[in-house]
Amino acid sequence: xxxxxxxxxxxxxVCVPNTGCGALDYVLFEVPSRMVQGYKFxxxxxxxxxxEEDWDNDRYLKALNKSYWLEKATIEAETLDIFQCPKCGxxx
Numbered sequence: 001x002x003x004x005x006x007x008x009x010x011x012x013x014v015c016v017p018n019t020g021c022g023a024l025d026y027v028l029f030e031v032p033s034r035m036v037q038g039y040k041f042x043x044x045x046x047x048x049x050x051x052e053e054d055w056d057n058d059r060y061l062k063a064l065n066k067s068y069w070l071e072k073a074t075i076e077a078e079t080l081d082i083f084q085c086p087k088c089g090x091x092x
Contacts, residue, residue, distance in 0.1 A: 002045045006085040006092050020090065027083035027092050028052060031073050035064065040084075043077040 006021035026042045039061065040052040049070060055061045083092045 002043075002047055004045060004083070004092055006088060006090060021085055021087040024085065024087070024092065026086065028086050029073075029077060029080055029083050031069065031076050033072070036061075036069055041070075041073040041077070042086075043083060047077075049074045049077050 004024040004027045005015055006024055007015040007017075008019040010016050024045075026044045028040045029043060030037070030040055042050050042052050044050070051061070051066075051070070051073075053061060055066050084090070085092050
């Protein structure tokens with residue numbers, strides 16, 4: 001189970017208590033590909049990846065292979081160390 005926390009960091013890189021948005025159930029990220037540029041994915045604390053957008057109701061996304069892009073997004077999420085807070089947009 002992953003732990004995500006949005007907070008300000010002190011000079012040594014340690015999270016300062018009671019700053020930022022606090023504990024998060026998920027974080028956001030993008031897959032670095034022009035095919036899905038601008039579309040975000042959620043990385044949940046149970047380490048599952050789901051699209052942030054409604055894939056089945058988006059005309060562009062509906063034409064793409066959803067399982068392929070979810071697999072690519074899962075691989076990307078496992079290698080990233082910086083995500084985006086879904087509440088304030090800051091790096092997590």
